[in-house]
Amino acid sequence: MTFAQSLAPRLLAATAIMALGLAACDSGNNDAAEAPATPDAAVAGATPDTPIEDATQSTETTLTIVSWGGAYTKAQIEGFHKPFSERTGITIQSEDYDGNIAPIKAQVESGNVVWDAVDVETAEAVRLCDEGLTVPVDHSSLPPAPDGTPALKDFLPGTLFECAVPISVWSNVFAFDASNYPETAPSTLDDFFDLETYPGKRGLRKIPKFNLEFALMADGVATEKVYEVLSTPQGVDRAFAKLDTIKDEVIWWEAGAQPPQLLADGEVVMTSAFNGRIFNAQIAEKQPFEIIWDRQIWDLDLWVMPKGGKNLDAAMDFVSFATSTEGLAGQASWIAYGPSRKSTLELVGTHAEYPDVDMKSHMPTTPERLANGLQNDFEFWADYNDELEQRFNAWLAQ
Template structure:
């Protein structure tokens, strides 16, 4: 009798553990860049996946980088199941074993993806761009080129820049006369780095630094700056949803992919992989463009995007004339060294 009771208890314990595990797996912990993109991803990716599978999401915002992920992995206490990554971080995280390898077969026809939008450890979630924007109600003359961003005489006032050398260094060189196609060739030399910092020196006293993507349109709205570097989707969102008189200057836009990756120690890695496959289908990509002006990295999704909406995307022909793709390998290899100099430069 006592043995029978023990057996029943053991069976109940197994069932209880299974129930707890199943319940825990019903929530994926996701870290993103927050703001308008997270809101759009919720509508295009997260909510439909929840409706399809019953799996919910717990969302956390950050501003990029791998320090926290590396610390969690080292401590073997990874609380993230899915992470939103910039390209150089996706490359570095994969190289350092911080991300799981991804089964590309789950994506379907991989030839439909834009070249370079699938890696060993991550899949592109969209194509986004760093641009600069201005408040059309406050500038009589509209700036048109990246050189105008650096022209304090013609366009006096404060400039907003992300507190990072990435993007700003490229702009500084182009504004100083370097052809966009030669930017990384020049930036890959000590003289080129010096040249970029020297150009940034010309506006340094007028720079207002921001660290979160949501801060850029807010700086414009508050009148704290007359122009600001920003993510194109944030400005489009402010202009269309909040009716702000903001305009984008597409000249020298620095475009890139955003990536989904699964931390190596993710507790719900299987569910996270299923989500990535779900979010990488043509309809999901096209749906994201409805809610924020980021482009699909999958060619067969383009036909599903409204033609009028296509004009707002970084990859639209008129917007893409002098675009440069961020060289993620360059930044993966050089970010630490340039960041150290950038931090010193900020204090000088």
Template sequence: MNGSWTKSLAWLVTLSTSYLFAQESVTVVSFGGSYAKACIEGYHKAFEAETGIKINLEDYNGELAQLRAQVEAGAVTWDVVDAEGPQLVLACDEGLLEPIDMLNLPPSPDGVPAEDDYPPGTLTECGVGGLYYATIVAYHPEVFPASEPSKIEDFFDIDSFPGRRAVHRNPQAVLEIALMGDGVDPSDVYDALRSEAGVQRAFASLARIKDQIVWWEAGAQPPQMLADREVSMAIAWNGRIFNAQMLEDQPFKIMWDGRVVDTGSLVIVADAPNLANARKFVEFASRAESQAGVASHIAYAPVRYSGFNLVGNHAVTGKPMKPHLPTNPDHGGRSLTFDVEFWVDNRDELVERFTSWLSR
């Protein structure tokens, strides 16, 4: 009798404990693929172990439609979202996000307050900057045995560097690269794009190679195109090329000249169903150690100054990671910081013009 009662009691305790822990969760929405895997290994598992809060990870394509629909319908299921700059600003302006001033962001490992450990512009009204990534040009060196490309102008020089080019079917970063490839200094790129003459110049730069372009829409396509020798050079995301180099032993090289560096941020959805857990998650993710943890799996650089110093070797291969990070000062060459406000103000018009130009 006593044994039966003890077993029943143990079963009830286990059931109730499981029930309680099942309620402690947070839904995090991100871009999937190798980036999501890097986050899982880099700090998601550590967050779950430290807090007991389960992360329910979902993928999305970066657009606002689903987030907007949830908030407007009063049926929010997401808590935290990985957001790119223009989407972050628009969502914040529309009231779709919680302000971050209610967060208690941790100091750096050596005690520097968070607000002094983040570069200007990476802590915004609704977003906490997490990682830097870059749109770069990558190439297959075996295609160029005599002389390899070394500057962004070479991407647009079909005569000297023959072969087809992979280009993102999206004007963001592509128009900037087109202008730098035509000799525009990075400091002048956005002033140029604010003028009709500058926009025309960007499209004219692309037009010089248009008949050699293979357009891509998914980030996994450029490294595959390079591997298949379908193209000789590709505008791509540095993390995708890095994974092909590091994990697939591809011989690709990145031409860091003319790179466009952007910031990925974490945001909390307005009326998030697990608001307290969402805050805990973003605070944990904002630790320098968490950002460096992701950078041990994928070549995206920590936003926090102290995070860069913590980056060591790749978690799988053991190779040093800092040489692969887009913010490494040793890269040299021309670098452009993606202008979020410019694209918030001009995206619709430039997407329309880009689409029209593609159809000609």
């Protein structure tokens, strides 16, 4: 896929997600454009017309489902794993990882695939498919919406990929402990880079993705120009130069559970984080954390199935349930990530454990939060990740 081919779906996705946010605020109808058709490459042996409840693998099958751990995996266990196992008798073994897709490549190439379905980010989903490491999916076989709308029309446009099925919209944001700022609290991306006004340690994820974009936006690059600038050597230099201004004050994190812990322990005064992890700390742990939504970078999480898996039929049944209208609503009642299906919105209400918490109001997909946000460019990172990762690691070692 070329950049030009991917641009239109991405714009449609942004428009549809904006519509989703509007609906979240006023409960109106979502009239987003239809999703583009995708290749009809079905998973071998899949039987889409068979109800999930009638799956034949039952108790003889154990699926290893891999995700990001912490509050996010808890939401998936409650929303996906438990109801799926109750309906099918299939056992789910949950495993955490840090987003590194090297184990998938190693498993496929060795012929010893032990991960049945993996939750990945968009760029990694594209790379894995391009390298032939994950199986294609026939999206027309996925469950329709409750009103009969086909899955191809129900998923947000531009979110379906040849070898992946979208789960949710999540966001990279900045967060701080409000108790540290009784008077003037930070409120913008620029404040994160302002060590004079807001001194103290910062937390950043130990990868180039997102950090380079944040750096350019903080240096004055408009959101719509970020990837155009970052695709040039001068733009890369500019991003690293901006990161240089805070490098000595950065504590690097790798797992999603670390940012709220860094804040709680007082090791940092501000940190980048996944919005859902901060939400969980706010609601479940009663932490006085606040989110800076200014110029958030939003992305998708998607299910992929490694090629050569021993339980592909059962894995496809799981993915179908975990991306159904009902399944996505289950996850959305536990964590503040926007569902990837339009039909799920009307099912999203209050938190499963805290009924006074309106989940829609905490989603990254509200209009005001999307207004100056940046959608992660999966094509850019699929093309430039290796090169920029080498540059990033060399920069860290300096």
